[in-house]
Each structure stands twice: as C-alpha cells, then as structure tokens.
Amino acid sequence: MAAATTSDIRSEPVAARGAVLSMALCVALLIASEFMPVSLLTPMAQGLHASTGQTGQAISISRLFAVTASMLMTTAAGKLNRKSVLIATTALMLLSLVPVAAAPNFAVLMIGRALLGICIGGSWALATAVIMRLVPEGDVPRALALMYGGHAIATAFAAPIGSYLGGIFGWRAVFWALIPLVAGNLLWHMVALPSLPAGQRQNFRMMFALLKRPYFLRGLVAAMLSWGSAFTMFTYLRPFLEQVTKVDVTTLSILLLVLGCAGFAGTWAAGRYVSGNVAALLRVPVLFMGGCTLGLLLLGNSVIAAGVFLALWGAMNTAMSVIWMTWMSQNAADVSEAAGSLMVAAIQASILMGAMAGGLLLDSLTVAATFAGSVALAGLAVALIGTGHRLLKPVLP
Template identity: 65%
Template structure:
C-alpha cells in the first residue's frame, strides 16, 4: 500500500526547520568568513607587509561596517520581503570572499572586509526577529540554539582548518574555498526560506522608544563589556599560542579545534534554556570566559591545561549569543527588529573596540597585556549585570 503523505502541519513544521537550518549554514559561513583572519593573522600580515596588530583590524573593520548596517538595514529595506534581503546579504558575503582572495594589497583586503561587515550586520540584526516568525514562541530558544550551532561548526572547523590548510595552500586558497559554500547557501535560502513580508516600516524613532527602557539600556552596556572582553582576547589568540613553547602548526590547529568543537556543547546546552528568568545567567559568559582568560596567563607551561581552558572558553562563547538573544526575545518581543538592530550594533561595536584595544596592547606591550585587558573588561561586565535584576523587563511592558 502507498505510504500516506505526512499531515499538512507536519510538512509546514519541516519547512520551518529547513529554513532554520539554512540560516544556521549562513551563520557558519558568516562566522568563518569574519574570523578567518584570526587563524591566518601571521601569514596575512607577512604577505601584505603589515604588522599582526594592523592585520587584526581586518576583523575590526568588518565590525565597523556591521555596526552601521545593523542600525539602518531595517529602515533601508523598508517593507521589502525579508527573504529577499537575506538572499541579497548572502550575495554580498560571496562578493567579499572573492575580493579578499584576490586582494593585491592591504587596502583592497580591507575593502573586502568592509563588504563582509555589511553582510554580517544586516544578517544578525534581522536573524532573531526572523526566527521568532518562523517557529512558535516556545521553540525560539531551541531554534536560536540550532542557528548558533552554525557558529559552533565554524568555530570547530574554520580556525583549525584555516591554520592547517593555510600552511599548505596559502591564506588566499582558504578564502577561495569558502566561496562555493556560500554560493550553495544562497541557493538554499531561495529554496527553504518562506516569503517574509513586513507590513510596518521601521523608523529611527523606534530606536528612541526602545532606548528609553532602562533594562534594555543596561543590557546594551553589559553586552559592550562582555563582547569587548571576548574579542580583546580571541582576536589575538594565535599570537598568544605561538609564544608558547612546543606549539607548532599542528599543535596550534589542534588547540583551535578543541576550542571550536566545544562550541557544540555550548550550543546544545544553551538551546535548552527554558521559559524562566534568563537574566539570572546573563553574567555567566563574562564570569567563565574572563576566568579562563586569566587562567590561560597562569598556565602557559601546560598545553593540556590550555586545551581544557580553551574548550571551556569555546563552549561559553557559543552559549553567550544564545543566552543574550533569548533574553532579547523575551524582554522586547514587541519590537524585535529594532532590538535586534541595536543589540547587533552594540555587539559589533564591542568586537571592533575589542580588536582595536587588544591590538594596541599587543603592539605597545605584549600579547599577555591583551589578555589582561580582556579580563578587566569581563570584570566590568559582571559589575554591570550583577544578579540580573536591572535587566528584567517591568511587568506589563512587553
């Protein structure tokens, strides 16, 4: 007998999760593209005649353009179907990879990285609000965990593969290898994403409305310190590891793989966040990541201890985004696109400042100074968040 087709609601559910998977792949490509220079920092600098600190700004410049794009993408897109916007942003990412791979100079490299920032800022500012439209409210944390699973995939494989393969085929070959994957993702968007029309035009006034809420403003300050701490350290992880005795290319790749693979654990655990008060755990990323960064400075002679600490850091790095975006989906669910734009702008600004701050400390003092700066920013984040009471939405506001 012929097998009956699944019920219509089951088909709709499958289609929704296929769209979430498509966004997860886009996250993986964005993260791999944005932070690939971290694992290739030294060879890129040598090839283009720049210092490691200057080349670290290749991460920072994408953050600068991501900030601007995240603030204005929803307003600029107006009532345009959000599916069309995501497809267009993926095409911009593809163009960026080609420009970087062909870059004859540091200036052209930075142009390509600026285009990537446009894709990053546009995607992230809309991503959470789109997830909220794709799945039921109760499934939002799970869907966010799945989407940020793409971050775990990129962290697990992009950095170590970039470090290892870059030694074999050169750093340009790595960016060329990413281009066809992004092209496949673009096609998947076209197939899997449903039409996502929007009936309201976002105005700049909505930013003022949202920023008038004290708990959200406090959250943005906490995000600045939390992400700034993470990327003051992470941007300069390879130079730090290269100062350790016994770390060759293979060992470096293994350590980066350990950090990235642990992201799967962070993604799985953070996706299980319930409907309780997520503000209670908002300080956890700063506590764990700041603590592990401090311990890295104290265990420079033990590669095993460093591997364990990087695994802990990597797990929390993935969980960090899910935790904060879950908080956003609950406390400002009446203005998700505006909240997403402001949060992504703040995160990208913090990545930018973290890269600049860490680079200045590295060039002026040492890579250890960059890690100390990261710890200090983590302490500032913990002080702002406290027990999370100031980040709780007043009853009846959302």
C-alpha cells in the same frame, strides 16, 4: 505577533526547519568568513607586509561597517520582503570573498572586509526577528540554539581547518575555498526560506524609544562589555599560543579544534536548558570566559592547561549568544527588529573596539597586556549584570 503574521509557516513545520537550517549554514559561513583571519593572522601579515596588530584590524574594519549596516538595515529595507533582504546579504558575502582572496595589498583586503561587514550587520540585524517568525514562541530558544549551532560548527572546524590548509596551500586558498560554499547557501536560501513580508515599518524613533527603557539600555551595555572582553582575547589568540604556549601549526590547529568542538556542548546546553527567566544566566558566560583568560595568563605556557581553558571558553562563548538573544526575544518582543538592530550594532561595536584595543596593546606592549585587558572588561560586565534582575522588562500589575 509571530502567529498572526506567519500562520502559513506554522502549517509547514518541515519548511520551517529547512529555513532554520539554511539560516544556521549562513551563520556558519559568516563566522568562518569573518574570523578566518584569526587562524591565519601571522601568514596574512607576512604576505601583506603588515604587522600582526595591523592585520588584526581586518576584523575591526568589518565590524565598523557591520555596526553601520545593522543600524540602517531594518529601516532601509522598509517594506521589502525579508527573504529578499537575506538573499541579498548572502550574495554580498559571496562577492566580498573575492577581493580578500585576491588581495595584492592591505588596502584591497580592507575593501573586501568592509563589504563582508555590511553583510554581517544586515544578516545579524534580522536573524533573531526572522527566527521568531519561523517557529512558535516556546521553540525560539531551541531554534536560536540550532541557528547558533552554525556558529559552533564554524568555530569548531573553520579555524583549525583554515590554519592547517593555510599552512599547506597558503592563506589565499582558504578564502577561495569558501566561495562555492557560500554560493550553495545562497541557492538554499532561495528554496528554503518562506516569504517573509515586512511587518511594521522600522525607524530610528523606535530604536531611540527602546533605548529609553532602562533595563534594555543596561542590557546593551552589559552585552557590549561581554563581547568586548571575548574578542579582545579571541582576535589575538594565535599570537598568544605561538609566543606563550610555543605551539607549532599542528598543535595550534588541534587547540582551535578543541575550542570549537566545545562550542557544540555550549550550544546544546543552551538550547536544552535556556528557557523561562534568563536573569540568572546572563553573567555566567562572561564570568567563566574571563576566568579562562586569566587562567591562560597564569598557566598558558602549558599546552594541556591551554587546552582545558580554551575548551571551557569555547563552550561559554556559544552559550553566550543564545542566552543574550533569548533575553532580547523575551524583553523586546514588541519591537523585535529594532531590538535586533540595536543588539547587533552594540555587539559589533564592542568587538570592533576590543579588536582595536587588543591590537594596540599587542603592538605597543605584549600579548599578555591584551589578555589582561580582556579580563578587566569581563570584570566590568559581571559587576554591571549583577543578579540580572535589573535587565528584565518590568511586569505590569
């Protein structure tokens, strides 16, 4: 499919690399915009006169709209050039930051986060399918790793820098600072992305047909459990570190930096070693991440132990994205946009439910209950994935 529709891109590898890097920056800014409330959760709650659990729903609301956008984007976009669609979603990300930064109350914050959710869903729904068109099939895992390197960069630097600058200038200044960066990425998209004419028109019938493939449906559920486990914990990491590990803002920033920098190692390893049959790798990230969360529950009062567990968790978190999207590209290549929409919707829904459940557990019980819920979801994911072979497309004789 890719070679037939993108021969012009194949003859311009430098342009393809620039396009992948532009996508990587977009991912970095999406992650930074999306998860900045994690590092600023406590001051945002105080500034908006809301509870910590309620403010955590700022992530949930963006996920709610991301689920809807991811399901609708590839069908609503119809025959529109995918370059134009990606430029439009990046422009929407720019627009969404203004009401968040200027929010006089919790309601306005939610409006901005809802707009961001539309951008998240639309961008992620197309991202893997676009990468599959930009590079040869054998280079897809490396290109995905490069794109998710943007994820690692944002995780490494956005949270600790946001936490540190938020402590000095206030949380609103952090969101204002993102606006010129997104504007620059918008201009880069215009220059670097090649024309990406729409292929086969997508519709909901194709998505439903894909869900009838048992291996793909099983994979979707396993992915949901994996991401749900991760973000039940990650959304409320700051309250845990403040209440259990007893860190100050400086130590919190250092721990978040450790977590994020480990993400580079996870992305590098995934790009280097993920190839061929990924069945054996599917359960590795959630197994280790669940173990790290359990370790935090048992030993989280130690700053050193917390740093070690967060480093391993961060490496596995970025590797998880590359592994699962490689699985999708290998097992649903014939309907890549429909598969991308379903994968993104499933992941966004799981993060939404994880953040909501974690917030409820935090407000009604303790942050330890939130982390225990994350461990339980990880266990379910590992059990469902098993060896991973039941999640692979059957080989026709």
